Amino acid sequence: MYRSHNCGQLNASHINQEVTLAGWVQKSRNKGFMIWVDLRDRYGITQLIFDEQRTQKEVLELATTLGREFVIQVKGTVIERESKNAAMATGDIEILVSELTVLNASITPPFTIEDETDGGEDIRMKYRYLDIRRNPVKNSLLFRHKVAMEVRNYLSAQNFVEVETPVLIKSTPEGARDFVVPSRMNQGQFYALPQSPQTFKQLLMVGGMDKYFQIVKCFRDEDLRADRQPEFTQIDCEMAFVEQEDIIQTFEGLASHLLKQVKGIDTGAFPRMTYDEAMKKYGNDKPDIRFGMEFGELNAVAQHKDFAVFNNSELVVGIAVPGAASYTRKQIDELIEWVKRPQVGASGMVYAKYEADGSIKSSVDKFYDAADLQQWAQITGAQPGDLIVVLSGDAHKTRTRLSALRMELATRLGLRNPEVFAPLWVVDFPLLEWDEDSQRFHAMHHPFTSPKPEDISLLETNPGAVRANAYDLVLNGNEIGGGSIRIHDKATQALMFKYLGFTEEQAKAQFGFLMDAFQYGAPPHGGLAFGFDRLVAILGGQETIRDFIAFPKNNSGRDVMIDAPSTIDETQLTELHIKLRG
Amino acid sequence: MYRSHNCGQLNASHINQEVTLAGWVQKSRNKGFMIWVDLRDRYGITQLIFDEQRTQKEVLELATTLGREFVIQVKGTVIERESKNAAMATGDIEILVSELTVLNASITPPFTIEDETDGGEDIRMKYRYLDIRRNPVKNSLLFRHKVAMEVRNYLSAQNFVEVETPVLIKSTPEGARDFVVPSRMNQGQFYALPQSPQTFKQLLMVGGMDKYFQIVKCFRDEDLRADRQPEFTQIDCEMAFVEQEDIIQTFEGLASHLLKQVKGIDTGAFPRMTYDEAMKKYGNDKPDIRFGMEFGELNAVAQHKDFAVFNNSELVVGIAVPGAASYTRKQIDELIEWVKRPQVGASGMVYAKYEADGSIKSSVDKFYDAADLQQWAQITGAQPGDLIVVLSGDAHKTRTRLSALRMELATRLGLRNPEVFAPLWVVDFPLLEWDEDSQRFHAMHHPFTSPKPEDISLLETNPGAVRANAYDLVLNGNEIGGGSIRIHDKATQALMFKYLGFTEEQAKAQFGFLMDAFQYGAPPHGGLAFGFDRLVAILGGQETIRDFIAFPKNNSGRDVMIDAPSTIDETQLTELHIKLRG
Structure with missing residues (x-):
């Protein structure tokens, strides 16, 4: 037995007990006649004390050699601490050490094992096993486990079955790029790693499994944007004999349960909004509704004056920025530069200050009088003291730009509170979205999503207007889940593949098994998948997912700790029937 | 709402209620004036009734068109059944149908959806989604989920944390063959899929995570023997600050809990046996101890007579086969043929019948008298009525052969009861085993296993005799778990790599990150992994794992349902910087 207790466990009730502890040296203070050591493990920190009076000479001498991150085992007596520390669970006691064993020494770590470390991102990733010793990372991983257990127990209690679907599957050209795995036993052929278990979960519904879930790794070989990982985890769910409303109720139940269990928050029923409304009000299909700043469309009041920029725009749209009428000229110029950045792409920004005295002064006073500007204020909901900012141009792009500006301003104003x-x-x-590159429609969710029955007739005449039985769950401006009611008959599925530009042969080669399955009594079904990494990060009050993943990859898809990917032997390549291109 | 209840739910307490059910047509009987339909879903079967008197004509007519596996929705009234079926949960009632909707038709399934189906393995795998509708497969998957939940809840309650380790890792030449994944972003480089999360779980221990587990997919690109899968699932576990005894206690606790919870069985403390004892007594490092038939070594009593075959053998060893003295000459000849099969490889078998009257008659009476044979009986523990069978030759091979024969006879005698x-x-x-092919020692478990401290001195002089801190958990003749106390200091790990034939450079390239980690205060640690597919199958009372995996692969590593692996586009190959060999 290496230890009788852990380092977070002992308190005044243990005083006079003989205990054995093991852990890492967090720090030590040596006053010559007395040495204090903070001993750390996953559960906490316990103070050890060695002193001339009460500690054997050899033990005291050995204690002087302890460096940071040494692994030690001590035996000793729990005693009352002279200067108690109420902030620590173990702050009332310390251990008077009688025996000390160094289980393993440590060289100096490349960064401090503290909540606020001196190590940058790169060095922390290279020595991730040291980074994990730090509370912020350790607690994130413990939190992730807690959330996963809550999900599993909640869904199991509702008769959901976790079924493991295969990782070695078949490559499909639709969607993102697959990672592939050359087969040694089937020369010239490849497995693919799943981007999601989509077809398998649908086949489980055909198989009568009724309520399925899985917390499962998925893979996408995409160029990595910040905070994207080539392998990521989904809570993947599917139900048979359901309509959209059943799915929404079921998974709103799950999300509410998590908010309640892990955050102690009761949000009440979740509001709903159509895609069109979200785009109009927030310029975004995943609006952050923790704050207002809803879009006000100004075409009716801002066009047909002499301001050509607005007159030539498809859309003139503004928001009221609370309390920002006090922005200086410099601050506003900086905002204008911000919206002109290539990542945002606006050509300019019009603004109007709604002063505390009720007057409004705009950057376009030449074209608009006080009455005009009052209308702007009314439409954007501006109050005295607010700043109205207005963008204009192509409708879709302008909405997207104003959404970016809205989020940026909310962040600056502290309106994106991670604990709300x-x-x-x-x-x-929409079922379909037009892709400029390939000059054809793509499935907005995936090719298995069912159109709304009342919109099916539009498929021939106006495909872009067809709405899908598809839904997203948005939390604080992030899509944390999304899903749809699926197509469950062969004819509709074949039609969908046709509209998506598949030849009959391609559809059969890629998804023949699914269309075959639909012939044998496929039930109506639908589902949803949550992005688990993101969900956990948001619940944990963080913006980035990286600390909620034990061993993440960097933006080049590399694991810098183990140095993967790496080259492999020529023998391996030969066995796999492949060779490298020069 | 597609249904108010499921098909396993309704009983006499629901009589007169209006209900809505949905499911599959299991079968229908049409007597003209009356039609009965068995409606099936995941939860059970409910009988529907349509009759001339009480059912509308159109509904009755539609009911006549229903074929097997049609998906239907019905509304109706729960009524008392005339001829009750006590064997069914819903056997007291039936549904008098008022509304019938066909949700989806079905063509004739390729095999019957019954517990005993007419479909062979191949066809069932091709239409696995239909196979899953059958109770034996469905119940196996539900059982798997139940076991997984028990494991997670048990370990979580003991402070174990489930941590997801990466799937895209680094290829290592040691162990089985890796599946690899070409990297698009890192030209000419490959990820590997993990054969186990071994190094990551050790790094989690270095990271202070203390108690880790994960139910996780692992991958081995090996030629598939029967009942092996290229992707399989492990319960992977690791603990810090532990000795072998802590690990054994902890996971005996888990295994006992599972036996108790899912089988209602209390086995008491698990017996323990050394590897040497298992090999001597059973010729096998995973002995099935549900029955006796322990090996009796006969060298002392059977050699130095005139029987050259025994005299020239390193080992003469026998077992008593209970009640088999009555075997006919033909049966025994067949046994002799059985041991001579190439898979077993014996050159012959000697036997002695211990008759009910106490006399013993052997196939080698020319060389052994009654007193000799009584000694054989004593050593093998034979009783009157038993058959003694004896093999001889090279010690290791003979033990392996006799073990195979012991298992075969036990199966024939019905001693391998799956509910015991x-x-x-x-x-x-042993820490190391000699590999004839490569003419060097290999790690019996893996290169991270620690030698027993008292045997370390033998590493130079007699490597084969060094024992490891390694242990297996065996259940009914199957290794269901195995693990070890790991090396946790850099010097010992470097030494081990040296003994295993790694150059310093190779060790650094492959496992440098682990040896680096050991410098920063690695705690003593060890762990264990359970083969989850096998564990679930054995607990489920089955010999094969296939029905406990939703979508298994065949012996060529193919998923015959989705037809994977498959060829991929030239564009994909180009992007991945690889080409096929001609």
């Missing part, structure tokens, strides 16, 4: 949770269902997504 | 559970720890495994 505002969930929202966005429903009635 | 006999767990066993096998401990003190």
Whole structure:
């Protein structure tokens, strides 16, 4: 037995007990006649004391050699601490050490094992096993486990079955790029790693499994944007004999349960919004509704004056920025530069200050009088003291730009409080979206999503207007889940593949098994998948997912700790029937 | 709402209620004036009734069109059944149908959806989604989920944390063959899929995570023997600050809990046996101890007579086969043929019948008298009525052969009852085993296993005799778990790599990150992994794992349902910087 207790466990009730502890040296203070050591493990920190009076000479001498991160085992007596520390669970006691064993020494770590470390991102990733010793990372991983257990127990109690679907599957050209795995036993052929278990969960519904879930790794070989990982985890769910409303109720139940259990928050029923409404009000299909700043469309009041920029725009749209009428000229110029950045792409920004005295002064006073500007204020909901900012141009792009500006301003104004949770269902997504590159429609969710029955007739005449039985769960401006009611008959599925530009042969080669399955009594079904990494990060009050993943990869898809990927032997390549291109 | 209840839910307490059910047509009987339909879903079967008197004509007519596996929705009234079926949960009632909707038709399934189906393995795998509708497969998957939940809840309650380790890792030449994944972003480099999360779980221990587990997919690109899968699932576990005894206690606790919870069985403390003892007594490091038939070594009593075959053998060893003295000459000849099969490889078998009257008659009476044979009986523990069978030759091979014969006879005698559970720890495994092919020692478990401290001095002089801190958990003749106390200091790990034939450079390239980690205060640690597919199958009372995996692969590593692996586009190959060999 290496230890009788852990380092977070002992308190005044243990005084006079003989105990054995093991852990890491967090720090030590040596006053010559007395040495204090903070001993750390996963559970906490316990103070050890060695002193001339009460500690044997050899033990005291050995204690002087202890460096940071040494692994030690001590035996000793729990005693009352002279200067108690109420902030620590173990702050009332210390251990008077009688025996000390160094289990392993440590060289100096490349960064301090403290909540606020001196190590940068790169060095922390290279020595991730040291980074994990730090509370922020350790607690994130413990939190992730807690959330996963809550999910599993909640869904199991509702008769959901976790079924493991295969990792070695078949490559499909639709969607993102697959990672592939050359087969040694089937020469010239490849497995693919799943981007999601989509077809398998649908086949489980055909198989009568009824309520399925899985917390499962998925893979996408995409160029990595910040905070994206090539392997990521989903809570993947599917139900048979359900309509959209059943799915929404079921998973709103799950999300509410998590907010309640892990955050102690009761949000009440989640609001719902159509995709069209979200785009109009927030310029975004995953609006952050923790704060207002809703879009006000100004075409009717700002066009047909002499301001050509607005007159030539498809859309003139503004928001009221609370309390920002006091912005200086310099601050406003900086905002204008901000919206002109290539990442945002606006050509300019019009603004109007709604002063505390009720007057409004704009950057376009030449074209608009006080009455005009009052209308702007009314439409954007501006109050005295607010700043109205207005963008104009192509409708879709302008909405997207104003959404970016809205989020940026909210961040600057501190309106994106990570401890406030505002969930929202966005429903009635378009079924298809036009892709400029390939000059054809793509499935907005995936090719298995069912169109709304009342919109099916539009498929021939106006495909872009067809709405899907698709829904997203949005939390604090992040899509944390999304899903749809699926197509469950062969004819509709074949039609969908046709509209998506598959030849009959391609559809059969890629998804023949699914269309075959639909012939044998496929039930109506639908589902949803949560992005688990993101969900956990948001619940944990963080913006980035990286600390909620034990061993993340960097933006080049590399694990810098183990140095993967790496080259492999020529023998391996030969066995796999492949060779490298020069 | 597609249904108000499921098909396993309704009973006499629901009589007169209006209900809505949905499910599959299991079968229908049409007597003209009356039609009965068995409606099936995941939860059970409910009988529907349509009759001339009480059912509308259109509904009755539609009911006549229903074929097997049609998906339907019905509304109706729960009524008392005339001829009750006590064997069914819903056997007291039936549904008098008022509304019928066909949700989806079905063509004739390729095999019957019955507990005993007419479909062979191949066709069932091709239409696995239909196979899953059958109770034996469905119940196996539900059972798997139940076991997984028990494991997670048990370990979580003991402070174990489930941590997800990466799937895209680094290829290592040691162990089985890796599946690899070409990297698009890192030209000419490959990820590997993990054969186990071994190094990551050790790094989590270095990271202070203390108690880790994960139910996790692992991958081995090996030629598939029967009942092996290229992707399989482990319960992977690791603990810090532990000795072998802590690990054994902890996971005996888990295994006992599972036996109790899912089988209602209390086995008491698990027996333990050293590797040497297991090999001597059973010729096998995973002995099935549900029955006796322990080996009796006969060298002392059978050699130095005139029987050259025995005299020239390193080992003469026998077992008593209970009640088999009555075997006919033909049966015994067949046994002799059985041991001579290439898979077993014996050159012959000697036997002695211990008759009910106390006399013993052997196939080698020319060389052995009654007193000799009585000694054989004593050593093998034979009783009157038993058959003694004896093999001889090279010690190791003979033990392996006799073990195969012992298992075969036990199967024939019905001694391998799947509802009896006999767990066993096998401990003190050798650290290294000699590999004839490569003419060097290999790690018997893996290169991270620690030698027993008292045997370290033998590493130079007699490597094969060094015992490891390694242990297996055996259940009914299957290794269901195995693990070891790990090396946790850099010097010992470097030494081990040296003994295993790694150059310093190779060790650094492959496992440098682990040896680096050991410099920063690595705690003593060890762990264990359970083969989850096998564990679930054995607990489920089955010999094969296939029905406990939703979508298994065949012996060529193919998923015959989705037809994977498959060829990929030239564009994909180009992006991945690889080409096929001609």
